[in-house]
Amino acid sequence: MVMEKTMGNTPVIEITDLNKWYGNFHVLKNINLRVYSGEVIVICGPSGSGKSTLIRCINRIEEHQAGTIRVKGMELTNRMKNIAGIRREVGMVFQQFDLFPHLTILENLTLAPCWVRKMSKKKAESLAMEHLDRVQLRDQALKYPGQLSGGQQQRVAIARALCMNPEILLFDEPTSALDPEMIKEVLDVIQQLAGEGITMICVTHEMGFARKVADRVIFMDTGEIVEENDPETFFTHPQWDRTEAFLSQIL
């Protein structure tokens, strides 16, 4: 599986010797990562290991201080043009959903297409309805986020990211803020997207999901990538004691 997708391709995300500090605190240490088109990467690791920081660097919600990040060949620098270009390619779904509470579901979905992609309102709305269908929420279009359950809100957040037609989707613990009975509906949607060939990086502690959907699992600790492998090997024969200890805690 890994071989198929990596062979002969140039990576869509290319992270080289990435380093980041918060003040004196070294959060990300020499991160090297290549992600190929259509791959699903799951990142796991203990709290505070820098998982969120890493994926937030990829669309410049956080700034890095050393190393390079390239998305589809474009390097992330302080140039607004590059940042805007990369954000067009990269969508993100957050732990707390972060929908816009003052806008209806439909308006949440059409805001960015109208203003960033300069779509007509009508076109943006039909696109939005299409994506709401995909997450099975067509009938909720005119409600406000506060009127939906957590699982529904997270599916809206996914649809909102999809409306920008990104090639890459980043998920930061998309199910951590959800009650157990809603986790499945969100994971099902993500799995379905994975099947459709969207490149995804997903920080999650749902190991069942990782096993089923991931092409590669990455384990991070204290700001480093400790281990990186296909899910089968990762879960059955971890190479490092640290990974083993982590897995024995959460499985």
Add this chain to the structure above:
Amino acid sequence: METATLTPLGLKTFVPRPDKAPPLVASGIIGWMRINLFNTSFNSVLTVLALAFLCKVLPPLVSWAFLDASWLTPSPEHEGACWAFIVNKFRVLMVGLYPGEQLWRPMAVAVIMGILSVVTVARKLSTRLLILLWYTLPVGLFFIINGGFGLPKVEQSLWGGLMLSMGLAVIGILLSLPFGILLALGRRSRLAVVRTLCTGIIECVRGVPLITILFMASVMLPIFLPQGVNINNLLRVQIGMILFSSAYIAEVVRGGLQAIPVGQFEAAGSLGLKPWQTTVFVVLPQALRHVVPSLIGRCVALFKDTSLVIIVGLLDFLGMVKASSQDPKWLGYDAEAYVFCAFVYWIICFSMSRYGQSIERRNQW
């Protein structure tokens, strides 16, 4: 479930208890009074004291204001209020010394503003159109009052009364809202120059009483202005009020901005929205809704503060009330004058705050 009959299978049958009426004390007027007025002995004492106070104060007040009042003809020996004073002075109280043959102009303006207010409160038009109307109509109305475009000019020294108060307040509110929002945004800007400038303006203005600003606008500004530049007194006072009110509105809006979680900025950014788009479409609408009560409070305060222009020689509503009560032909009617004045201020301010509450109720998204 006290009596349990057994089914053939040996299970107990559940029979729900019948509903009973609630205890009598909790409903009806008596129940309400028990709960709200006499629930503790301390509250009962307070209730009785308050009733006694009302019994003492209300009857004389009612008979002064209504029963013994004379309405249309002055009668100096009369016991009660003489509202004829107000009737007689009504025109100056409303429009000051605005020439009589031109009175249709302020009347037309009042009617138009009245309709606009009713339409706004009734929400008959879309918010966008309402905002557009509020920011364009007053420009035209200004020329109706002032003259121009074929209408004879009426000197601004003749303007006064409620018309002047309302004009200062409406223009003040309409302009200090956007300036206040800009100052608040500037205070959070990433550019140090903008941030320092905005913080400086806000803190300087808030550190000074409004009266001082009005004095400076009226007396000192002409000294600093280059020779030949002549801004009239009314405009200077209006600018002073806008400056003052903007600084306070900026602080109110800043409070609302601080309540927006960083997740909102990050979500908007990750969708590719530019900073200004994030501000206009995501952050400001939420921030303003958070602070509607305080914003309405600032508007009410600004309206009441217009009464301070009397100290730089403008005769607004309160000024006209004061001047009228000193008219030698109508001495001794101060009580009527100030009661009427308070009543008018109260009606206007109360309406504003009721409107504010209705916005709040509607905004619970």
